[in-house]
Amino acid sequence: MPTTPRNRVLPSADDQAARFSRQREADRAAIAEDYVELIADLLREEGEARAVDVARRMGVSQATVTATIARLAKAGLVETKPYRGLHLTREGGTMAEAAKQRHELMVRFLLAVGCDAETAEADAEGLEHHASEKALAAFARFLEGREKGK
Structure with a gap:
């Protein structure tokens, strides 16, 4: 029988701890990703x-x-110079582009499932950092299927 919210079984302690650990790491990475994405947007x-x-x-x-x-800067993502603006390193630029792509995918997915544009943009800000690569790939497949079906 498929697992549904009503018949869900508590995962093992190790599995649950791994899930929470992944979410805490996503929280930490979200700040860096948001900053480099914004810096890239401002530069552009x-x-x-x-x-x-x-x-x-x-x-x-x-x-x-x-x-x-x-x-x-210590992590090698941003370069600063006195009295000059902020610049991304190559690594920072790569991170910014990946964050932008995840954000755009989340917005497209949320729009496809019926969210209005304002909600999709706002919610994508958090979801983009917390969706796994498997989930993002599933969202992309879903969107491809919809676009082929049109």
Whole structure:
């Protein structure tokens, strides 16, 4: 019998711990991915990415951005120079592109299952970081099937 929410069995402690661990790691990675994706968007759309713009668009303080950018620079994702804007390293650019693709896939999927555009954009911000590669592949297959059927 297929597992449904009503007859679901509690997973083993090891399986459940692994699931929670994956979600905590996704939470940590989400911040880096959001920052590099925003920096890439600002560079593309405005020609520069400044910490003050990142703070305004993220809805956080300048001090929070400064601390986060320092961590991203230490991780090799962002480059900073005094009195100059923010720039992505090759690794940061790769991360930003992957995050953008996941975001766009989530938006398309949410629109396909009936969400309005505003909800799809807002919800994709969190879901893009927490969906597994298997789930993302399934979403892509679902969308391909729908597009072929049109």
